[in-house]
Amino acid sequence: MHVPDGFINAPVSVAAGAVAATAVAVSLRGARRELDERTAPLAGLVAAFIFAVQMLNFPVAAGTSGHLLGGALAAILVGPYTGVLCVSVVLLMQGILFADGGLTALGVNISNMAVVTVVVAYAVFRGLLRVLPAGGRSVTVAAFAGALLSVPGAAVMFTLFYALGGTTDVPIGKVFTAMAGVHVLIGIGEAAITAATVGAVIAVRPDLVHGARGLAAPLKLRVDGRLVDAPAAAAAPVPAAARSTRPLWISGLVTALVLAGFVSYYASSSPDGLEKVAADQGIDAKAREHAAAGSPLADYSVKDVSDARLSGGLAGIIGVGGTVVVGTGVFWAVRRRRAEDLSAAATAAPAAH
Known part of the structure; x- marks a missing residue:
């Protein structure tokens, strides 16, 4: 659902940019x-996994494909505020390095794919x-439902932006119905990927899933061949800080690198939902070439590498590597700011007495 340059006019794109900037600023604090x-x-x-x-x-209908948006997955794994930042980092990397999603439409894309998906998914999930x-199991079920609804939620938001500032004269009813x-079909794929990923992480490290905190089942012990709840003292969890996240x-x-560097070659080549709707309805009549169209990594291929499999695989690996470096840097900076705030609060507390 990456909106290119030229779909939405300048005033609405600027307004969307202001909305996105505000959401990112709030998310940095949260x-x-x-x-x-x-x-x-x-x-x-x-962030790298979403990239x-x-x-x-994946194919969803004749001549149409879909892909993960990732807002629901990020919100449930690391929290809604951090989730907005995760998807925003991905969109920024895609727009600058890979010419995917217009630079003037970055605010529209962050609003649609980061903010709306996180808000809708997390509200449904918590509800x-x-x-x-x-x-x-309930976390996985709730993740499925939240992810399922987040995608049409983003589609509705695009329709609203188009109604306010679309550059072509297409009836809004047709845009809404098609989008x-x-x-909704793409949302099914989003839900399946989100639920499978959340379920896999819960199976090995439930303590690291933001949406699963406080929902851990009691420790079980086998006594005389039967499983019984462990005594409260035995059920005390191992301190989280003592458990390494390195594995x-x-x-x-490694999974992200394999997916981007190898499995991506076998992805559907059909246009995604927005591209298909835009072509069918004429929304793309005034689309402009991406400002980064000459990038060495444009269209997820490495310039001057003639082998398509190798070119796409290298681009995917570079994208995953760049996203994990940039994303980790951003989140460590946010974490450091939190530590500074806590230290300042601790220092000021005695003075208050």
């Missing part, structure tokens, strides 16, 4: 409460957890 010494590097990994999976377009039984219809980080990074 992420200070979500990130600690363990989750800061994992947030960078989540990799977005390269894996369902209030009524579902506590446990990892909502195809993105999960390494396995997650």
Whole structure:
């Protein structure tokens, strides 16, 4: 759903940029409460993983494909504020290095793919957890539902932007019907990927899943062949700081590199939902060439590498590597700011007495 330059006029693009900048600023402050010494590097990994999976377009209808947006996945794994930042980092990397998503439309894309998806998904996710039984399975079910609804939510937001500042004269009813219809189908794929990923992380490290905090099942002991709840003292968890995140980080990074560097070659080549709707309805009549169209990595290929498989794979690996470095740097900076705030508060507390 990367909106290119020329779909939305300048005034609305500027307004969307202001909305996106405000959301990112709020998220930078909110992420200070979500990130600690363990989750800061994992947030960078989540951003890199989303970048990799977005390269894996899957078919959803005749001549149409879809790909992960990632807002729901990021919000549930590392928190909603950090989730907005994760997807924003991905969109920034894609727009600057890979000419994917217009630079003048960056505010529109962040609003659609980062802010709306996170808000919708996390609201649905938290709402369902209030009524579902506590446990990892409920987290996975709620993640599926939140992700499913987040994609048509983003499609509705694009329709609103188009209604306010579309550069072509297409009836808004047609745009809404076409966008909502195809993105409901894409939402099913988004939901499946999100639920599978969240479920996999919960299976190995539930303590690192932001949306699963406080929902851990009691420790079980086998007594005379039967599983019984462990006594409260035995059930005390191992301090989180004592458990290394390195194995999960390494396995997650390797997975992202394999997906972007190898599996992406087999992704669907059909246009995604927005591209298909734009072509069918004439929304793309005034689309402009991307400002970074001459980038050595434009269109997810490495310039002057003639072999398509090698070119795409190298571009994917570079993208994952760049995203994890930039994302981790951003989140460590946010984490450091939180530590400074806590230190300043601790220093000021005695003076207050």
